[in-house]
Amino acid sequence: MRPEKKGEIDMFDHSRKVPSATVTKAAKDALTRRGVSIEAIAKIVYEMQAPYNDGLKLAHCIESVESVLEKREVQHALLVGIELDVLAEKKMLSEPLQSIVDSDEGLFGVDETIALGAVYTYGSIAVTTFGHLDKNKIGVINHLDTKKGIGVHTFLDDLVASVAACASSRIAHRTRDLEEKGETFKQLPPEDTAPESNVDGAQ
Amino acid sequence: MRPEKKGEIDMFDHSRKVPSATVTKAAKDALTRRGVSIEAIAKIVYEMQAPYNDGLKLAHCIESVESVLEKREVQHALLVGIELDVLAEKKMLSEPLQSIVDSDEGLFGVDETIALGAVYTYGSIAVTTFGHLDKNKIGVINHLDTKKGIGVHTFLDDLVASVAACASSRIAHRTRDLEEKGETFKQLPPEDTAPESNVDGAQ
Amino acid sequence: MRPEKKGEIDMFDHSRKVPSATVTKAAKDALTRRGVSIEAIAKIVYEMQAPYNDGLKLAHCIESVESVLEKREVQHALLVGIELDVLAEKKMLSEPLQSIVDSDEGLFGVDETIALGAVYTYGSIAVTTFGHLDKNKIGVINHLDTKKGIGVHTFLDDLVASVAACASSRIAHRTRDLEEKGETFKQLPPEDTAPESNVDGAQ
């Protein structure tokens, strides 16, 4: 949060700014590397939204997840959280943080906080959906439970719940738009699930 | 947050759902009726963002405010907050809420909470900008101070700060997109400030 | 949020400030009037926390709910939310807000926002617990469903979920303190559940 004012002398070379496309790619690659596919997240979204939506297909949910992954807040949260998981796996955090992250300590909370930062941008429906997913560990979120002992996923399970909650909220808002036109997801080509994601410069 | 499941019997007539266009119009009308123009909010945005943006014009800021006012979260916050101000003016709230809202009591907090609900959807930059505006009361926000005795604006001053903060955040994100293309607001037609607001079904 | 500076001339009579005890009583009375007992909320807390806590009794949960109800943020949220429910029942809100609140419209969100304002003060565990309760409608929350047609409880169901989530989070933190002393709730007299609530001037 330090935008340079016009004409302000800057100690950093502007060219150091990381291009958005690089950040987007890095966030998606990090998910893949940690074993979480977009489809696995989309399946959670489908499970959450199918009861309310005639004609909803997994393809709509995949589109919705893809559009969520285009958001800067979401990408930054993924990069930070996954970095901390990986550093904890390599025992590279200093104590006592290493032990806290390592054991996915019940009252830690920073994992949920970082995940919530992204969730908030999708409104209060996303917040309640996140809480539900975080408690009930549907789908791939369950496999990521650090307590199961296969690697450290203290941040990742919350981040996946966050992306799924955001994508669910996006579907719920879209449902309402369709309803007003007397339509359902049956009439909607998947690529129109989150139409803003096809517009250059949109957020 | 009670979406009907498919096939669920609903005690309410579906046709009772208020069309989005009605809500949008009602929120904008409420602002006008309470003496706040879109231009007045845009002036705050301009004051916040001009130091960081070559070529930014008031017209860009007006477009950004307009796009914020298209969001459901923002519209609902405006409708509830302004309703409570008006009811307090008419002495129609029950005690002790009437006295609390009437006197814009320092530790009340629900006014900021409702305003923050909308702010969160524009990310953490919007949150810090909101805090700044709420403390420093720039432009029209200052005129709305309930303590000045002309009507009750306990909720409205926070809501205006909220819309201005959201629109500022939208501009800051747009700046970054332009930068990556080697452009500034000088090259941007105002109607492209928030391109998603021209797309049907976008949020 | 308008504290008077020292020496500032104030258009309002200081004596108009509502005493804290009046606000506390009003918030609790409002809950009772709307059919929600402290015990009913405590039962939700018990259901959420008993699986993790040897020796937890309903009496501990009642103490925890009582301590949550001492917080200003919680009291203000209750006063505003219940006021809006009651005004909607009396058809005293202006349109389209009347119809939106009346029908507990799925994408409204201000009900959750107001409830979340209180939840945030109890940390991220409270946020996820709130989301879970909001989706799964345990205990008295289920009876309050506006869609069942007995009065309007659009705000109240979220507020009850909020108080229950806060009280659950308070128990979870207390568990940890006890654990460090090698104790459980078995050893804890209920009145020591939230020891700060017995201290004058504590928050």
Added chain:
Amino acid sequence: MRPEKKGEIDMFDHSRKVPSATVTKAAKDALTRRGVSIEAIAKIVYEMQAPYNDGLKLAHCIESVESVLEKREVQHALLVGIELDVLAEKKMLSEPLQSIVDSDEGLFGVDETIALGAVYTYGSIAVTTFGHLDKNKIGVINHLDTKKGIGVHTFLDDLVASVAACASSRIAHRTRDLEEKGETFKQLPPEDTAPESNVDGAQ
């Protein structure tokens, strides 16, 4: 957020749980090591609250900061944020996160998100105060500006603003309690600023 259920087999040794006292000490030590004294934070609090409080002394503000630093949410946020700053200084983060943190990139946002996690627990006054401090960089916050080139403090400046905002909010609530008894900070011994911090098991 993985409390073990009663009787659940746990792959981790319970004794691995980090004692609260260790976490508290680590968080305070980390602040000191990064050049931020409790007194420096208290000076910000004094600057924010003195205009509203007759008889407020720096000693009250120090007590308030100390009480904030007793909170788990605050301690965990400090540990994570400072860890990331230090790792960035040592060039030990992976790209592109290293460059983003290194340059305190304007739209990053995770720094504010982590800081806000603690702020939320002190209510909406703390949120607006945080926004104000984050924009206006009062006192030691200004010295920490990463752009000045002396080390990486991308997270720390927001964390200090967070602690100062929380401590300011604590003072504002205390003021109200005193007012109701016809007192001011003139009559308050500093050690009674946050009375709950002297109670074992309080939060």
